Amino acid sequence: MNRLTIKLPDIGEGVAEAELVEWHVSVGQIVSEDDLLASVMTDKATVEIPSLYDGTIVKLHGEVGDVLAVGSDLIHMDSHAQGLEATTSNDSLNETQQRSDRGTDVTKTNATKPSFIETPKPEDIDSQSSSQVSNRISQPESTASNTAQRPAVMRAEGAPVLASPAVRARARRSGIALEQVLGSGPAGRITEVDIDAYFEHGVNSHSSTHASVRSQRFGEETIKVVGLRRKIAERMAEANAKVPHITVVEEIDVTELETLRATMNDTRGDQPKLTLLPFISAALCRAVQDHPEMNAHFDDAKETITRYSPVHIGVATMTPAGLVVPVIQHAESLGLFDTAASIARLAEACRNGKAQANELSGSTITISSLGPLGAIATTPIINLPEVAIVGINKVATRPHWDGSQFQPRQMMNISASFDHRVIDGWDAAVFVQTLKKLLENPALIFLES
Numbered sequence: 001m002n003r004l005t006i007k008l009p010d011i012g013e014g015v016a017e018a019e020l021v022e023w024h025v026s027v028g029q030i031v032s033e034d035d036l037l038a039s040v041m042t043d044k045a046t047v048e049i050p051s052l053y054d055g056t057i058v059k060l061h062g063e064v065g066d067v068l069a070v071g072s073d074l075i076h077m078d079s080h081a082q083g084l085e086a087t088t089s090n091d092s093l094n095e096t097q098q099r100s101d102r103g104t105d106v107t108k109t110n111a112t113k114p115s116f117i118e119t120p121k122p123e124d125i126d127s128q129s130s131s132q133v134s135n136r137i138s139q140p141e142s143t144a145s146n147t148a149q150r151p152a153v154m155r156a157e158g159a160p161v162l163a164s165p166a167v168r169a170r171a172r173r174s175g176i177a178l179e180q181v182l183g184s185g186p187a188g189r190i191t192e193v194d195i196d197a198y199f200e201h202g203v204n205s206h207s208s209t210h211a212s213v214r215s216q217r218f219g220e221e222t223i224k225v226v227g228l229r230r231k232i233a234e235r236m237a238e239a240n241a242k243v244p245h246i247t248v249v250e251e252i253d254v255t256e257l258e259t260l261r262a263t264m265n266d267t268r269g270d271q272p273k274l275t276l277l278p279f280i281s282a283a284l285c286r287a288v289q290d291h292p293e294m295n296a297h298f299d300d301a302k303e304t305i306t307r308y309s310p311v312h313i314g315v316a317t318m319t320p321a322g323l324v325v326p327v328i329q330h331a332e333s334l335g336l337f338d339t340a341a342s343i344a345r346l347a348e349a350c351r352n353g354k355a356q357a358n359e360l361s362g363s364t365i366t367i368s369s370l371g372p373l374g375a376i377a378t379t380p381i382i383n384l385p386e387v388a389i390v391g392i393n394k395v396a397t398r399p400h401w402d403g404s405q406f407q408p409r410q411m412m413n414i415s416a417s418f419d420h421r422v423i424d425g426w427d428a429a430v431f432v433q434t435l436k437k438l439l440e441n442p443a444l445i446f447l448e449s
Helices: 090-101 129-138 144-148 165-174 192-201 227-242 255-266 276-290 336-351 425-440 442-446
Strands: 002-007 017-023 036-041 046-050 055-060 067-069 073-079 245-253 296-299 304-307 313-315 317-319 322-324 365-369 388-401 406-419
Touching: 017 227, 036 073, 036 227, 165 192, 227 322, 245 425, 255 276, 255 406, 255 425, 255 442, 276 313, 276 336, 276 365, 276 388, 276 425, 276 442, 313 336, 317 336, 388 425, 406 425, 425 442
Parallel strands: 313 365, 365 388
Antiparallel strands: 002 073, 017 036, 017 067, 036 046, 055 073, 245 406, 296 304, 317 322, 388 406
């Protein structure tokens, strides 16, 4: 066998390091070519790193959450291929770069070895690695069948619950308190078999007594902040620390807008259904014509403000991994249905983890919406280095005084936050009033001037 080192590859121009967000393999595991080894995250995208050869994993470098430098050791493996060359062809390097640009670092070659594969020196490999591998292969982890045959282990009161992340996730989804489940695994570890037994019998099949629904709960779970959640935390902390926010909340009568939206949806044919967001996007594009200072970036290090003619609107989108902000490029050039199609496509790509790096950067102003779950008012945090963000709250039918009587109207609040270093309170209020006028009189949105 050939002992190889897989290094963290160059995964984008200007990227010097990446965060390890997931291992797809473990020591002793036999992998095939193209099997995923690890996922890493940069400021631009999540990148999957595949295996280039058939082989056995010998050593993993780093834990989930670690930040690794480009070119540092990632994995040691014993390759099953013979006669691997130590040089790298230009074609292989070109393919690596092309796939990196698409957000996935994948290189396939049977004849050559890319630059991030190196043959390590003997002293670089842990002296115990080979024996660890042989032990792991010859003594695999217990299967579900022999786990079920172990006697259940009673936990001492207050003792921690032992279970894998997958078992804990399944229990959370099913509403099961793991403290009520007896584990049949080593040291009382709860296994999938124990969860199955709990489902089948209503209690753990190994237990002779029924656990009380009101029994005391013990244990705790520490979750490391990694990946996208870490990036979100860093960005929010930076924005909150750097930017003195001013938030203006205004009530808007969207009755006419909702009537127009319903009429257009009734006659849309095979075009995408319109939500409020395409109208908000169109109103923003119209409003920044009169308020160009809102469609801008502020570079506090250089002390410069850059105002943009194109309107690239970021749309805050919730995904299973956390909040991301895909960008509608040149929103000023799109019609309502085109905008709706772009929003739907970008949201789906983000939720599936398929959004490209260029689709997640470059916004000049952002919309944040909680949809039907929205509150009466919110205080959105600015998406640096932008200077304004518009928060959309839920639409509700409320009594509205028309000067002579109360009428039921569909009302919605908008909460717009501004960077008070460069946007004065008066300008912020005038901008919000411009949005209010456009949204309450939607025909004005589509006037040329």
